[in-house]
Amino acid sequence: MSLLKVEKLSKEFGGVHAVEDLTFTVETGHIHSIIGPNGAGKTTLFNLITGVYTPSSGRVLFQDRLVSGMKPYELAALGMSRTFQNLQIFFNMQAIENVMVGHHLHLDRRFLPSLLRLPQVTRRDRECRDYCAGLMEFVGLGKYLDADAASMPYGALKRLEIARALAAQPKMLLLDEPAAGLNATESREIDEVIKKVASSGVTVVLVEHDMKMVMGISDQITALDYGRKLAEGTPAEVRANPEVVSAYLGTNG
């Protein structure tokens, strides 16, 4: 069954067709990678799927429900969650609080009980903190449990975004270059994280230029160029596609 359907999706910025007439589907439980040269439209696609941008035309279906035009927070409630290529960290908060915000939808967030600090609110919140600490360990941020987000190095912030997205307990997780800023060894750690997430039943949509990661963990790959679909298939198929090789991978990719 397909969890996400993108149909004839287009987005234009004053003449630039960042995404053009794009159609593809993501199967439930898959790790589905989107690859393509710089400026191919991958991030724009993410922004369209998650409601950060509204499409110029075309539509997005999530669980067979039309979702284009919905706000990001509504989509989050439906089970979408993502990370950003340009970090969107809450630098005014602690690392763990960043993750706790990720768990927002699963907490008692009614105004009055919060204002009056009713016991159930505080209890749930304490549990949330423990849960989020666990997530931080999971993505390899164990030593940053007490850190302020503003004091963390770049690579750690990338992981923090993953933890925050996971805390939302999504059905579908979209990761925009999670391995950027990580070295090969660190990337392999993220491989493991993604695989574990996927095996727990979460569908993962991955944008990444680290071909070792992409080819190693993807079930399906869609390659874009100039906003259009260039190729689609299993890693082996895509890797062998001559157009993908010449536009993106290069001969030694």
Added chain:
Amino acid sequence: ADPIKIGSILSVTGPASFLGEPEKKTLEMYVERINKEGGVLGRKVELVVYDDGGAGEKASTFTKRLIESDKVDLLIGGSTTATTMAALPLAERNEVPFISLAGAVVIVEPVKKWVFKTPHTDKMAAEKVFSDMKKRGITKIGMISEDAGFGKSGRDQSLLVVKSYGIEVVADEIYSPKDPDVTAQLTKIKNAPGVQAVFNFGFGQGPAIVTKNFKQLGIAVPLYQSHGVASKDYIKLAGDATEGVRLPAAGLVVPDQLPATDPQKPVVTAFKKDYEAAFKSDVSTFAGHAYDGLQIALAAINRARSTDKAKVRDEIEKTSGYVGTGGLVSMSPTDHMGLSPSAFHMVEIRKGDWVLSN
């Protein structure tokens, strides 16, 4: 002996600073002089001034401070109606005599036991202007007033009394004290059918801008101002455009032109001389209000032979025939200002100077 303590809240800074500033200078100058001359009742006079910046809330807190902490015997001040009104309930509740320096008639009507005032009311100014207009056969006028306290209250009083002079207000415009240009409002007045004169209520730079814009538009009817412009600064700012402007003012602005028989003549002449010698700037009627307030207060203390607040209050109320810069003052249990309309003179500006016009 303990000094006699006079407390004063004045708008020394803020939009009404050109009221509060001369008022403060005046009080300080005369208190110093009186102390040099031995004080009152053999006691020194001590003056405590707080600047309320023109804000009612500050005036209220500072009045409390004067009463509670500084334990003053008497209050002078409230440069504006708003600050006076804010301070007034405290004077009443704590039973401290309070002489206000502000214009609006609400301060003393209805009469409040502990509250008095020295300046002419805006109502008197309006009546003076309207009777002058009536004399000259004017029946239709345009009003323009500023939207701050003095102008607003003046406008309201004017509208209340204007009918009884057989005058109709055919245009009624407002400006903000800091507007750079009011030709739009004046054009509207100019185009109102049958306007025979224009009356402006306001103080500060507003009336000067009104005057200049009036000249710019070449409006051919007389321009009347209120007593709010009765200071040389107005003429300096608006320059030639003031030629022919008429306004009600206290004798203080024209001491030399008062007839020798006028009892005010020596008082205002002396005050003007003292003030201008001390501060090298032109005297204004606002300074005079403070002078009158201080004199009335000290005279009452003298008569009461003590600073007992109730006795002083009673003596202030009995003030009679005091010749001040604002006019002859005779108070009574029903009149806590005690100025008669005759205290106002109609003056006209000619060649940059005040000319008595009746």
Added chain:
Amino acid sequence: MNLMTARTGGLAALAIVVAVAPVGFSNSYFYDVGVNAMFNAIVCVGLNLLIGYAGQISLGHAGFFALGAYGSGILTERYGVPAIVALTLSAAVVGILAFAVARPILKLKGHYLAMATLGIGIIIHIVLKTEAGITGGPDGMSLGNFKMLGFTIKGDQMWYWVTGVLLIFAVWLSLNLIESPVGRALRAVHGSEVGAEVVGVDTSSYKVLVFVVSAVFASVVGSLFAHKNGFITPDIGSFFGSVHFVTMVVLGGMASVYGAVVGAVILTLLPQLLAVVEQYEAMILGVIMMGTMIFMPKGLLPSLMIKLKSREAGR
């Protein structure tokens, strides 16, 4: 655990300060200043939720304060409505007004938001000044004591204790809120709106919520202030009033509940202290403001905390 003690400790410390301060009060003028300081503190605690936590500036809150004051004034004086009902009604109206303007306004960012809120404040101020028939115009209006259930709050001392309790209550509410998921979401809005949105935070609703809450705080205090002072002028709603509130929040420390209290108290006391230096008052006040921000850029309280912490760690 740690949080619990910091929390109760803070509240207890505040309660002690409020309770002990009057030892140094020799007459009702001191109580009066104390009450004003606490009034401002409550407004700032509310405003800090908006500015410090949610990161949205407002240069119009004095307008809401004034609406509360005039709402109470008009309802009690002209229509004989009981004070508590007038206060509640005014707060409700202010809340509705804030709600109505919030959505379009809070789309704006930074200085544009500042401008829009400034505009709202100024419009409120102009209406209060102009509609003299109802408000008394620039010369202000008088109103009576706060009577409730046959009980009258009057006199500076009684006001002091009532306001003190209210302040502690306001601080308690504010602490509750920011330590809850709602408060965390507000801070996240400050950090990154998109970041918050994609994990399910409805950022615009939260911004509206906190705007309304802070406006209601201001309105309620405005009502109390009006009764306590007995006389109000439209100038309490002026642009300066709004700037003053913001200055208190920033000076005391943004995103610090107690910082807002400290900022409010200091900026209320300063003019009283500086009154004796007369014409130098403005210059000294300016220097103090600049100096505080230069040497404690995060605001008084947070900066002091950081210094204390690093000293402790240094040992």
Added chain:
Amino acid sequence: MFAAFLQYLFSGLTSGAIYALAGLGFAIIYNASHVINFAQGEFIMIGGMATATMVAAGVPLYLAIPLAMVASMLVGVAMEKFAVEPARNADVVTIIIITIGASIFMRGAAQIIWDKEFHSLPAFSGETPIAVMGATLMPQSLWVIGVAAVVIVGLWYFFNRTMFGKAMLGTSHNRLAAQLVGVAVKKVLLASFALSALLGAVGGIVVTPITFTNYEAGIMLGLKGFSAAVLGGLGNGTGAIVGGLIVGIAEAMASGYLSSAYKDAIAFIIILFVLFFMPSGLFGKRGTDRV
């Protein structure tokens, strides 16, 4: 009736040009640091007060003007050096509060150095109104409009055609990056305050014959200038001019045709309305931040 309309328009142009000139002063510091300098109005006041008092003391106008400009610039430089620079790593809001402190300080100092009275200057080209189809305009208004026009061209050239101007813009967008390409950000900030103060002084001098000046004159000019600058789009010279003229003309038309009591409110309603549809003002840069 056309004459009346024209007169309202002239009235609006006069006020509007004054607001525009005040608004332009915000652009430079904003473009260097994204800080709104709340003391900008005080620079205007200093320019006006210094010139007026010097002229009153007998200094010829042609000497008083440059002296006042230099004085104002020195104040701007001192403000940057002693109040803003030491807090350079602080938040924008913190620096804005510093500028508020500075404005209070300057007003306090002005009232001591000079006085609390209003001062004026003679109009540069006489006081004879220029009549146009039944309406009149004072020559000084043309001076204000002319100076504003020159300033906007100057600003445009500075920010679009000079490397220093671009470096200033770059500093405001990304201070770290500016340092890394070799921009002396301290000097840029210093220069921005000096230039803003200079511009403020020029504005103060040309408007004083119309509005007069006193130690508090900067408050209103700063407020209206800020409104003009935001309405037009912060940092944009054309925007400040258009914004100022819109505010001025809206006030005049409102006085003429609606209600003079509510003219300020009407101007602000227009500003709010514009911002609802154009959240970065009329000519402001749209956000370009990507995620």
Added chain:
Amino acid sequence: MEMGMLLEISGLTSHYGRIQALKGIDVQVAEGELVALVGANGAGKTTLLRCISGVQGVTGGTIKFAGQDITRMAPEKRVGLGICQSPEGRQVFGPMSVEDNLRLGAYRRQGPDVKADMDRMYEMFPILHKKRDLPAGTLSGGQQQMLAIARALMGNPRVLLLDEPSMGLAPLLVAEIFRTIQALKDQGTTIFLVEQNAYAALAIADRGYVLETGAVVLTDQGSRLLNDDKVKEAYLGL
């Protein structure tokens, strides 16, 4: 040290508040050399580069450039000496056009060759030419990375500091960037390269340093480091 050292860092320490990020770093880069710096997240690589450019406070030790002590020199003066950096996180001037970004890269230089250099950059990254009038903030992540590198090159560096230049670049371009770095080195530019793509970096580097929690733990020739077991395990994912 001996002649020929362009950049000499000794005993360098730096703090963020109480946290010590650099704990006495000794690094030398000779004129014309390509030196790579590798390390895990949080090792202090970025901090070190920022110290060299003067935008991060130094609490101890010295930095010498061409024999001159620049430890306390203002950042803009260092750019004037030819120390140019392409920073972590790209840090483009978002609302300004791509072309203005490049121009500002040459802020410290004058003369006609600026134009020529700009053309070279456009040749190297044709997409930048295509987008030269657009705000840099609208570029894709990888495009911004290209811009950041190009902007640093516009400064005509004597020593080029690159903080993870390959981040976010497509594989084809990664290869291209490393070729460019190689070419720059061949033309005589001294390069100090921080890279997470440690394999590629060490492969072209003359020498390399391995940084761990703020201290240099290993230094050797690039090729030798590539074969170091510890390096392999910790940084090469092998």
